[in-house]
Amino acid sequence: MSALIIFGLLGALMLSGMPVSIALGLTVLTFLFTMTQVPVESVALKLFTGIEKFEIMAIPFFILAGNFLTHGGVARRMIRFATSMVGHWHGGLGLAAVFACALFAAVSGSSPATVVAIGSILLPAMVKQGFPKRFGAGVVASSGALGILIPPSIVMVMYCVATSGMLVEGPNGEKVTAASVGQMFIAGVVPGALLGLTLGLVTWYRAWHGDFPCLERATWSQRFKAFLDSFWGLALILIVMGGIYAGIFTPTEAAAMSAVYAFVISVFVYKDMGLRDVPKVLLASANMSAMLLYIITNAVLFSFLMTHENIPQAIANWIVGQGLGWIGFLLIVNILLLMAGTVMEPSSITLIMAPILFPVAVKLGIDPVHFGILIIVNMEIGMITPPVGLNLYVASGISKLGLTEMSISVLPWLIAMLSFLMLITYVPEITLWFPRMLGVL
């Protein structure tokens, strides 16, 4: 009963168009004031302690690092390197866009940022070379989604934040701990590479079919030069992933290090950015991070209410009682998340849905890491499905295509991603094999 009221209220408030964070907060306040005896002071305390965790601070650091990389010329050099490697195949610059997005995704934690960084440079170049605009915009919008699957990833941090500290039980009543940020990052490597390959194949096939232009084959010395030029950017991949894997840094520290590193290479090595641009980048990053942290605060409040009303447990018991196996459950989860993905942005969905679905998943014997990656892949698809898909907006901004045309242009890649989602959902080994091999799981 209370679940119905809570979700009804939240749904109504969200549909009115107010910010998701405000809708979450108002739902909690209304419910607590009218229906329960929870002391209101505990709400005030939660508002502060909700984000008082060091893991969460990885988010602002990764955003800052991403902004430095976008403004500081790292993206441009990565594109040149990617083009020199794959530009001579069918699809030329299109293929290079997929490759460059994958490379940039490995240093940045956000999808729209990846689309902006790669798309705003490559898309005009593709149009100039005679690619259909639709094709170019489609490639960039869909490959940009790699940003949150290839580590580091802000949405992965969100998933860990949303589920950490939950007391959940496996199928036989044993205690299961939630996934850590480090585990999620390492688990994202193989699915990320695989999805990159899939998107590349679709691009190649379409280019071969449509006979789109390719570039001249770059010589090995040109490739080596492009590699050296982008080396400082590529080294960041090693710093973040190597540092976390070797246990030198925690993920948050790795994020802070990559922010400082990105600042140094942008300002002092590549010199694409002056010192006086730094405050602007800091302000833009602070703005974006504060928005995300504000959603987290209110989502923590919301999941406090959920736990207080025992809703996740009730849903878990109900679903298990329905005799729905993990196969059926994951199908429902996928549909639910894909539907949510069409109207909401990933951070809010993850923060609201993960705490509710996670106990059920664990109870059905699904690995927390596998479940997390599944959510991330769903979120990626959500970013390119209308009416609300951040990547579509950004790509439509760059390409000046309308939203409807944008939505059609991503279709081939969207279908590929949906099949990829099925693969990830029902073959957990793809996700779990790599972290198990490294011994982090």
Next chain:
Amino acid sequence: MLMRVLDRLEEIIITVLIGVATVVIFVAVVQRYGLSNSGQLMGWAKSQGMDWLFNAAKSVFVFLNSFNMTWAQELCIYLFVWMAKFGAAYGVRTGIHVGVDILLNSLPDRSRYFMVLFGLLAGALFTAIVGSLGAEFVWHMAQTDQTSPDLEWPMWIIYLAVPLGSYLMCFRFLQVAWTFARTGELPQHDHGHVEGIGEADEPLLTEPHLHPREIKHGEGDKP
């Protein structure tokens, strides 16, 4: 004039907070890593009988050891909480807080006008309540002498971020609502905007449709 000062102050505060937090964590990691490495180097140099290297490593070790950076994480968290509270207020002004606006944008102009106002006023209401709850909480906390674990700062000053930030955010919501009521303009955040990217300085991007459409098309409140 006063508004200008407030706007600038808000921007400076959050810019400085995110910058300082980054530097603090960077220094803490370098210190910790340097400490353990110079310690290892000392042992190795001694076993090799290289006195000069041993002495050099030792002086680095002693130097680094003279700082105690255990408070870095705590400070970073507090800096970011303050940044989050004030940044959220700044975000209202820049229109970065997104909502679900499909229903909203399919409404006729007049109803949309009222819905948008409703959303903004709901934001003001929520932040006002939270600010008051926070103020009361801080007031009670100020009567105790609770301090933070590592820095040993009084907790009520740290928690002051909740009432201050929320009241500021409330003020921003009212401000945006007031502007919207009079002119029909909403601040819009452009997610695709990057300065200095692309071949020429031509504007690469149009406005994304992330926000409720404006009634009259205007420039929006550029920060």
